[in-house]
């Protein structure tokens with residue numbers, strides 16, 4: 001069977017080149033006579049893979065030397081707990097822009113004082129909430145945001161100014177898709193399965209002066225300070241997922257890096273939003289100013305037509321377009337690995353479906 005265009009929100013499509021390299025190296029990596037999966041995480045050969053992957057993250061994102069780069073387990077959801085367990089002593093501010101932001105806030109409440117300083121929950125998360133910097137606690141341990149809201153298809157058009165208060169960002173669904181100045185953040189973290197590589201890794205980038213404050217009862221595997229001291233190898237890291245992430249990052253570098261990829265991503269998203277804006281049939285669900293470039297959400301005139309759209313698209317080789325179960329409708333996730341041709345094929349299908357089904 002031919003490969004399809006996979007619009008899944010995560011785990012998501014990966015670069016074919018990375019998959020091909022992995023297939024070629026599956027049974028025998030270089031001259032080791034074994035698969036990467038079978039290697040000790042302490043072996044020289046594996047440490048080379050690990051170090052190269054970390055170096056690629058640093059190079060592609062421009063991570064300064066005074067930031068630690070960690071590869072941990074537990075996914076993004078593990079970091080919902082790790083953030084307060086490593087940073088929260090007095091009080092933290094959260095902006096509630098979507099389901100994952102809300103989940104992070106609720107998790108943090110287990111560990112200390114947490115304030116919600118802005119929320120778009122009442123508006124059905126169709127926008128990034130309006131905030132007033134005067135509401136931020138100038139002595140907060142951190143201010144927490146989710147840069148791209150995967151389920152609702154929204155993205156921060158600008159970042160909040162937090163002064164001395166460290167900005168903590170869940171970038172799970174838009175990391176490496178656009179240029180961010182890492183210096184604006186105290187902590188950036190992301191689950192890997194959207195735009196980094198396969199599931200199984202939480203990538204954490206943390207400014208080193210924020211280390212050393214973990215709760216005494218923080219589990220060792222969530223303790224950034226301990227993990228940094230041990231090169232992410234306090235225990236066995238997700239070795240194969242890190243290797244695969246490295247292959248994906250090499251591919252990204254070959255595409256010209258994050259800035260070049262951002263241009264392609266803007267072009268891909270524009271293709272779909274232009275079509276949605278010109279149509280009386282489809283309705284985009286996110287407010288224009290906050291539209292995500294990674295997750296494009298929309299509806300047809302009825303839930304029945306939404307379902308028919310998803311089904312007929314799949315028959316045409318465009319799969320996993322069903323919206324998240326919380327919101328319904330249609331969602332096209334177009335991360336870095338989704339080629340322009342895939343988005344063009346979707347746009348063509350959308351035009352055809354509209355023509356066949358408009359009244």
Ligand SMILES: *Cc1c(COP(=O)(O)O)cnc(C)c1O
Pocket residue numbers: 010074075076077078100146148149150170171172173191192194
């Ligand atoms: C997918 C996602 C998560 C959850 O990731 P897991 O790795 O499944 O825990 C959290 N935050 C955002 C923004 C996401 O897109």
